[in-house]
Amino acid sequence: MTTIWFNALFYTMQNEGHTIDALLTNDGKILATGSYDELKNQADTQIDLQGAFVYPGFIDNHMHMIGQGEKLLRLDLSNTTSSEHMMELLLNAYKDLPEDEWFIGEGWDENNFPDKKIFTRYELDAVTDSPMLLKRTCWHAAIVNSKALELAGITKETPDPDDGIIERDHNGEPTGLLKEGAMQLVLQLLPTPTEDYVTKALETSVDHLLSVGLTGVVTDDLGYYGHYQTPLKAFNNVLGGDRKFRAHLLCHVSVFSDLMEDHMLYNTPWVEPGEMKFFIDGAFGGSTALLSEPYTDEPDNVGTAVLTDEEIDNYVKMARHYGEAVAIHVIGDLAVEKALDVIEKYPAPAGKKDRFIHVILLRDDLVERMQRLPIVLDIQPAFVPSDFPWVRDRLGEDRLDWAYAWKKLLTKGFICGGGSDAPIEDPNPLLGIHAAITRRLCTEQHEGYLPDEKLSRYEAVQLFTSGAAATIGKMHSRGKLSVGFDADFTVLKDNVFTIDVDQITEIQVEKTIVAGEIMYTTNT
Numbered sequence: 001m002t003t004i005w006f007n008a009l010f011y012t013m014q015n016e017g018h019t020i021d022a023l024l025t026n027d028g029k030i031l032a033t034g035s036y037d038e039l040k041n042q043a044d045t046q047i048d049l050q051g052a053f054v055y056p057g058f059i060d061n062h063m064h065m066i067g068q069g070e071k072l073l074r075l076d077l078s079n080t081t082s083s084e085h086m087m088e089l090l091l092n093a094y095k096d097l098p099e100d101e102w103f104i105g106e107g108w109d110e111n112n113f114p115d116k117k118i119f120t121r122y123e124l125d126a127v128t129d130s131p132m133l134l135k136r137t138c139w140h141a142a143i144v145n146s147k148a149l150e151l152a153g154i155t156k157e158t159p160d161p162d163d164g165i166i167e168r169d170h171n172g173e174p175t176g177l178l179k180e181g182a183m184q185l186v187l188q189l190l191p192t193p194t195e196d197y198v199t200k201a202l203e204t205s206v207d208h209l210l211s212v213g214l215t216g217v218v219t220d221d222l223g224y225y226g227h228y229q230t231p232l233k234a235f236n237n238v239l240g241g242d243r244k245f246r247a248h249l250l251c252h253v254s255v256f257s258d259l260m261e262d263h264m265l266y267n268t269p270w271v272e273p274g275e276m277k278f279f280i281d282g283a284f285g286g287s288t289a290l291l292s293e294p295y296t297d298e299p300d301n302v303g304t305a306v307l308t309d310e311e312i313d314n315y316v317k318m319a320r321h322y323g324e325a326v327a328i329h330v331i332g333d334l335a336v337e338k339a340l341d342v343i344e345k346y347p348a349p350a351g352k353k354d355r356f357i358h359v360i361l362l363r364d365d366l367v368e369r370m371q372r373l374p375i376v377l378d379i380q381p382a383f384v385p386s387d388f389p390w391v392r393d394r395l396g397e398d399r400l401d402w403a404y405a406w407k408k409l410l411t412k413g414f415i416c417g418g419g420s421d422a423p424i425e426d427p428n429p430l431l432g433i434h435a436a437i438t439r440r441l442c443t444e445q446h447e448g449y450l451p452d453e454k455l456s457r458y459e460a461v462q463l464f465t466s467g468a469a470a471t472i473g474k475m476h477s478r479g480k481l482s483v484g485f486d487a488d489f490t491v492l493k494d495n496v497f498t499i500d501v502d503q504i505t506e507i508q509v510e511k512t513i514v515a516g517e518i519m520y521t522t523n524t
Contacts, residue, residue, distance in 0.1 A: 057215030057488030061417030078107030121176030223252025418463030
């Protein structure tokens with residue numbers, strides 16, 4: 001059936017300012033573009049968009065879909081504004097917790113608290129005797145209570161793992177704060193997720209993502225929910241059919257070789273196999289991002305390497321053995337340097353591009369090396385208003401020239417896609433677009449953090465459309481409104497390009513269309 005979509009302003013993203021009045025779709029593709037009068041006689045059915053504004057379907061370039069669903073199903077601490085507020089939520093949530101069941105929450109950020117307080121095990125003990133695990137917003141640290149420490153066998157004598165830190169008080173006793181690999185001592189105790197549980201989380205996530213205008217994502221979920229077949233089966237079953245949504249699946253190194261040998265089928269075009277994923281360092285929030293020079297506010301700390309150089313070398317060789325590219329979490333400049341050392345030694349397979357995720361702190365010499373390689377970049381504009389102003393204290397002024405440097409990266413010609421790292425940040429792409437344009441929260445009134453790195457509105461929208469599509473090799477089939485492209489588009493009530501900039505985050509999503517079918521509408 002051929003459908004004409006009309007009575008809207010369609011931004012094609014083929015070039016800046018280019019618009020059309022209507023388009024035809026058939027069999028999931030864009031068949032023709034032009035004016036209503038030109039196209040109407042070719043259509044079997046008509047959809048009047050009632051004066052809305054249409055963009056290529058928004059794509060989130062880096063997130064954790066199942067984790068986002070879990071966040072919606074669990075105790076969400078991301079909006080707590082004080083330690084007192086957080087404790088109030090914990091006490092209220094405990095009332096509904098079955099006895100002896102794990103108490104899990106996530107999203108807290110002490111930088112949002114006036115007192116910068118991080119709860120200790122003893123304060124969490126006052127909430128519940130059941131084991132408690134509360135993930136920090138960055139997912140690179142967590143706090144646990146005494147019961148969780150006991151179950152994990154973590155005592156004063158327990159040494160720090162090679163890839164993590166057990167925080168201790170002045171007597172050497174664990175405080176309950178675990179960073180990086182130390183979290184695994186507790187995480188491995190959690191019940192193995194069932195396929196039903198993962199499916200519910202994924203369904204919850206997809207429904208929410210469609211409601212904020214997303215039509216697809218690059219997601220990192222394989223390797224965190226028991227056997228890799230559990231999340232992969234959930235993706236294959238949930239996506240398509242009644243929930244048309246596109247997921248490019250990164251594959252964690254821990255399950256990569258098994259998955260390659262298994263030859264499991266992917267439910268294409270909704271579920272697509274992606275690169276091998278691994279982490280080199282942590283995050284700035286927990287001072288675990290790996291730096292070439294110490295943290296300004298912690299002169300004895302350069303961050304945490306979660307892998308040895310030999311492990312990084314072996315992982316990249318493994319990916320190349322299977323003809324695959326790699327997707328590497330790199331936040332600090334030393335982490336980027338280590339990644340470059342290895343992929344220069346073992347180049348990406350012909351026709352593929354390696355993926356650097358976050359690339360928050362760089363140096364001139366690193367950027368020059370990056371330009372010589374086939375790589376794409378996953379950047380998170382929302383990290384800027386989340387991390388500033390406290391990140392200045394971590395890095396000092398001298399290193400900020402190549403920090404969160406989205407404008408310079410685009411100017412240098414890098415293929416960049418915008419993401420949220422949800423559930424770390426809110427997956428609403430309008431929040432990311434606003435952050436890329438203003439580099440501040442909409443509630444703040446100043447020139448923005450590192451204002452020279454602000455993007456134009458067109459560049460910001462590109463991050464979540466054509467840029468994101470290009471990072472997954474879909475530059476000729478997604479991310480633009482053009483003949484032959486996937487009929488994925490996002491319909492908004494107001495115009496991102498002309499509305500007051502601080503109203504962008506409040507724009508209502510009218511419809512989300514995937515493969516020519518309405519997957520979300522405000523009318524339902």
